[in-house]
Structures are given as structure tokens and as C-alpha cells.
Amino acid sequence: MFNFSIVTEWIHNLLASFMPGWLTTTVECVLIGVGLLLVYSLLALFYIYYERKICAFIQCRLGPNRVGPMGLLQVFADMFKMLIKELITINNTDKFLFALAPYLVIIASMLSFACLPWGNGLQVINFNIGIFFLIAVSSIGVLGILLAGWSSNNKYTLIGAMRSGAQMVSYELSIGLSIITMVCLAGTMSIPGIVEAQENGWFIFTGHIPAIIAFIIYLIAGTAETNRGPFDLPEAESELTAGYHTEYSGIHFGFFYLAEYLNLFIVSGVAALLFFGGWMPFHVPGWEGFNDIMNYIPSPIWFIGKAIIISAIIIWFKWTFPRLRIDQLLTLEWKYLLPINLVNLVLMVLVVVYNLHF
């Protein structure tokens, strides 16, 4: 398996050879930042196209097919439209908070995006509580949504934001608990550590029953966390027009929109990391030849591929199920998912303690 740390080491050494230490660090930070932004926006564009195509397939339509070959340029056209649109300022809003909110959302999304294990050695930051950091930063997003709803001074956005707050805070719990379940199995909170623990089989296979339960809960909670259907109450367009971002226009709206798609990727990426081995290829212990062939596929492709396939499931949810009501949504979390999750955690601990996993 090609280790990308060779490349990153080489760049680091090259920079360090003619720069003082502080400048090297600064340049590297800028390079990584630019690289991440680039990947972020490209992935967002891809996801918009991807969702529209899947949705069209489910709904017996063709989807975008006019701009560019197979409609591939449609998303770029949409993006430029969004960029050149006027930022409408609204009377009687809290101007500062109104402008701040989309940045909070996008920053939260960027930060958690940066934690993902992109490939073998392709890791922005590696510290021993990586997954903990990821949970922490992803929670900032809800602040942006609440601020957006509050500062717009509109009853729809306020209700949307309140719903969103209740929903995200509740489902954070499920996400956290199912992540902890998997951390138990991995024995580490470091993200590369979790990936390496899955070298001889992904956790979804080795952790058997508790891992599968954790995965299902994670998928449900992750869908809710990203405010996607059937949990898209904060922006339930038939009730609240567009929920918390009703009053936003231009690129500020674009930020919410981008963050939403990227959160889909992040949730799928974390699922890939915890249950499907991150960038780790599909290995079967004992089948050396097969494992070698799998190793030929570069690790970023493994990771992004897994994330995209998991996203497809979440997209499939959205275009199939009707929306839940707020009380049903909270009932699902507090009365079902949370107790199941706690029991599942105990189960996982037993599995680990008695060494029942593969």
C-alpha cells in the first residue's frame, strides 16, 4: 500500500531546507488549508450532482442533462449563479449575528472535514483524541443554525432553528454513543489508530452484533444530524418554507447549502472510518493474493468510495420516506435509540472484555 507520508515528508523537508521553522509551518498550514478548501468545494459540487442524479433515478426522471455532457456543468453554473447573487440585507435583523451564522456553520463543517483520514499517511492532524475532537467541532454547527434562526427576526426561521437545536442536540448523543462503542472495540481514539486496527477486517465484520447495531444507530442519527429527510424538519419546506435559512441569499445561503452537502459526506466518511476501515482496503485474513490485489487500489479511492456509497443510502432515505413530526423525532431518539445505544455499549464492552470479536 502506497504511503502518502513519503510525499508529505518530502514536501516538508523541501520547505524546511530553505525556510526557517516557523515559516515552514505557516506555509504548510496555508497549503493544507487551500488544498482542503479545494477538495471541500469540489466534493460539494460533486455531491450536488450526485444527489440530483440519484434522486432523478428514484423518481423516474433524467436529472440534469442540458448543461455540459450529462449535465456535468450544471452544478458549476449553479455555483456561479450563487456567487454572483446579491446579498440581500433585511431590516430589523441582528446584522452581526446574521452575517456570522453561515460562517459558523461552514467552519464547523470545515473543521470536521479536516479530521477525516483521507488515505494512508494523508492525515491533516494526528492526535490521540482525534475522534473526540471531531465530535466537538461538529457540534459548533448547531450554534450557527440557532443564530441564523434567531437573528433573521422571522417566525418561520425561529421555529426552524428551535427544531433544529432540539434535534441536533438530541441526536448528537446517539452519534457520540455509537462512536464510543466503536472506540471501545478499537481501543484508541486516534483516527489513524482506528483505521489501522481494522487491517485484518473491518469493524462491521469483526465487531459482529454490537457493531452492526451501532452502525444502524449511527446511520439513523447521522441522517438526523445532517438534517436530511426523513429528519429534515428544521427546513421542512412544506411547513416552514426553508426553515432557518429562509432569509439568506447569495453566498450566505450557499454556505448553508454547501455545509449541508458536506455534512452528508462527513457523516458518511466517519461511518466509513468507524465501520468500514477508513482508507483500509478490503482484506480477508489468509487470502494473500486477494489482499494484494485490493492493495493496488489507492487508499484515497477506498475512503472516498466508501463514503459515497454510504451517502447513497442516506440519499435513498430522503427520497423514499415521508418526514417525521418533531415529537415523533424526539421520541425516536430519547425513548428508543438512546436506551438501545446504552445497552449496546455494555454489550460491546462485554464482547471486548471476553474477547468474543474476531
Add this chain to the structure above:
Amino acid sequence: MNIQEKIAGFFPEASFEEGEILRIDIPAEKLHELAQKLRDEFGYDYLVTIVGMDWTDSLGCIYYLMNTADKSQISFKAATADREHPALDSVADLWKIAVILEREVYDFFGIIFVNNPDMRRLFLNIDWVGYPLRKDYDENPELNPVTTESERQSDETYVWKREDGKLVKHVERVFQDDDFVVNIGPQHPATHGVLRFRTALDGEIIKKIDVYMGYIHRGVEKLCENLQYPQTLHFMDRLDYFSAHNYHHGLCLCIEKAMGIEAPRRAQVIRVIMDELSRIASHCLFIGTYCMDLGATTMLFYTLRVREQILDIMERTCGARMTFNYSCIGGLMADIHPDFVKDVKELLAICPKNVAEYNKLFTGNVITKGRLEGVGVLTHDDAISYGITGPSGRASGWACDVRKTHPYSIYPELKFEQVVRTEGDSMARFKNRMDEIQQSVDIINQLIDNIPEGEYCAKVPKIIKLPEGHWFQIVEGCRGLFGVYIESKGGNQPYRLKLVTPCLNLASVVDHITRGDKIADLITIGGSLDYIVPDIDR
């Protein structure tokens, strides 16, 4: 002893006019007493409509009632000669729908209903000058200019009471000062048109809804008074645009009844086929948009496929996809397209499969059940009191299908079931429509191979004049009972043409059945009632 003699016993001052529907002429002061007697002792528990009238020498109302047990109809008329401050007693305490119906009469004729709890204008601006359906109405545009400013809004409503023989106006508030009122509409995806729900909320819980109508009020009844009978037909496409054929059918039947002619059998069969095709198309659209309101966007595309197919059939025969204008007085505008039978058979073949597919995708879903079951329960008695007809009324256990209760055209010969459920919740209303698609398919199946040869339109005079008199005809639209009342003074224009539309009742019941539910349930309930805004506003 028939009902006429019994009533004559109670009210010696009443006079009677016999006809298809008995009409009792009662002095204004006995109006409420008679209404109460008719409801409590003779079982006339359903107020079909209140027709406001201006006979130039007097202003008044004609009340059409129906007995839901034996399906008999009766009407009574009360008038007042006072044109400055005309007042009649309200029957809002007897039939809940009367609150809205009386507001409509007040809006158009200026008749004040004493003791009506909500005596505001219904469709027109609160600052509108004059009462448009009065014969002496001043149409001068300077009185009611088109302004670029927002119309004045007010939270005040009025209750008129008789105190010491005088009329006294009490001012009341629709909402209190500390109510958190959210405007759902007039531009809102869930209202399916320009309708506005002023919703007082307590968190996510609905405290009260004030339905604000009239954004697309076009004054169809007023317009019809200045048009010849064949011209009035065009408006029937523009009320409930999904049951355009049914409404055409209703008005044609009423005029034909007045003229004493009957459409040829070929025309009758084709009319019924068209009615039922409209019903399938309408219910398909309902299912699609309803599921979309609930977040299941995909269903819309599945159901629209069937609707498109029906619209294509319509387009080939009628030349239009929305405003068909197909039935005319005496029969049909044109014969069916040569491919009509083939196309309809193709549709009939796929319809049951599609319904099964919708059920598989949506009806059995656990989220759907959670959202629909037990939400917005309308009891049987409330359904009758509010006059909720059509699939929504039948979901509350009220067998109110006009095709069965008061059969018209060739419906008596056809075999089909009246779909009735007793739960009264949103799920029952939804499933009723699903099942009615199947019933409509059955009806068309019985007819499509038996379209008789012959004329498609009877011979009618070039200028259609109706004799002096009045006629009332009800038919089953896609959303409920549609009624036409025509009063003629013998010319080629109606003296008064009143349209009884089901959606006004559907919209007015929203407040009653959403109280205490959540905002999300407003969407569920409003959607399941399936009102069409042009049909409310006319």
C-alpha cells in the same frame, strides 16, 4: 300527514311553494324557530347552502337543507324589506358551517346576521365600499380603486345582538395581544394556492387558526349575472380546476332541467366517463402533492404519470389540458377523439397496478402511519354540521356521495361502491381517495365498451332562455357536493346564479380540527382535506 302540513301546523304564517324541493316562505322573525324545528324534529341536519338574494324590493336568504338519514331536501326563504340595515337571525348555533356561509352573504349583500359570532367580510377587503351582489351596487371603480398599498388589516370582529329591540354591535378580538401569530400563507407551499392561515401558536401547538380567504376571489357569481347561459359555463373550469368536467356537468344539468331537455344518451355516457377520469386525475394529484407535503417527494412523480396520461386523453378530445369546457347545454361541444376508447383502456389497465405501487411505497410506511393515523379526527356529527362532503366527509362515516344519494345522469344504472370509513382521521381521508380511484376505474370499465352511437348534442335553440323560476341541482365533484342554484326572471341571463362549492366548507373546518395539534399536523390535516383555493374564493 306530510311535512308541509306539519309545518303549517307549527307556523300558520308560513306559505309554501311546491316543486322538486319544497320551499317554505317564512317571516324573518320566525326564521330561527323554523330552522331549529327543521333540524331537531324533522332531521334536516345538513345545511347545504345559504343563497343570498336581492329581489330589489327585499333582501333575503334561501336556506337549502338536507336530511342525511332519508336524503330528502327542503328549503326555506326569509326576507327583509329594510335595505339600510337588513338583519336576519343567525343559524350559526344550529349548523357550524353557517358562520362562514352567513359571512359570505354579509359580504355580498350586506345582510347582518344577529348573533353570528364572527360578522366580518369574507372575501372582499375590509374597506370595500358597497355590497357587490345587490342589484343597486355601484360599480364605479373610483369607489374601490386598485391600490398599490397593502390592504388594511384588523384583528377586530363584530357580533351583532338584539338588545331591547335594537341592534347593538359588539367588538371582539380574533387574537389576543400576547398570541404568537404566524402567517401560513398567502404564499406558502402547504396552502396549495393563495390562502392564508393566521395561526396562533403556543410553541409548536396550534391554539387557533383564522382562515383568511378571498385572495383569488373573482366574483364568478356576479359575473354570471351579466352573461348568457352558455357563457356562464366557462367559469366552471376555473373553480375547482381538477373537477372541471363535474362542475360543467352540474351546471349543464341545472340549465337542462330548467329548459326541460335531456342530453342524448351518448353525451350522458361520455360525460360520466369524463367525470370519473377527472376524479382519478384529481385523486392522483392529491396523493402526489399530499405525500410531497409530508416530505415524500418521490410519490409526486409516480402519481403525476397517471395524471399526465389522463390529461393527454382529455387534450385529444377536448383540446385543452386544464380548462376543458367540454360539456355544453344539451350535450357535448364535440365528439370524442377516435382513439379515445383505446387510450382509456390503456389507462384502465395500468391504474390498479399503480395504486398497488403507491400503497406499497407510502401507505404502509411506519412514518406515514405515525403522521396520519389519529391526526385531525373529524367526528361524524361535526362532518355533517360543517357540511364536509366528498371523500373527506365519507372518511367520517357519513355516506354523502351524491352519485348514490341523489343519483343523476346515468349513475343509477352503474355498479359501484360508496367508499365510507369511520375513523375520521387523515389516514381515512387519504385511503378513501385511494379507494375511489379503484371505484372510478370500475365505473369507466362498465361504460367504455358501451358508448352508444348517436348524436352527441341535443337540438337546442340558438338563444337559450330559461322560464321564470328557480332550480337547484347537486352533483358530486372530486372534493364533495357541488350545487348550482339558478333563479331566472325569464331572460337569457340568470337573475342569480349561486355556486355551492365543497372547498369553502373544507377550509372552514381547518380551525376546528387542528386545535391542540402541532404545526406539522396543520400540513397533514389541510392536505388531507384537499381544498382547492379557487373553489373556496370563487
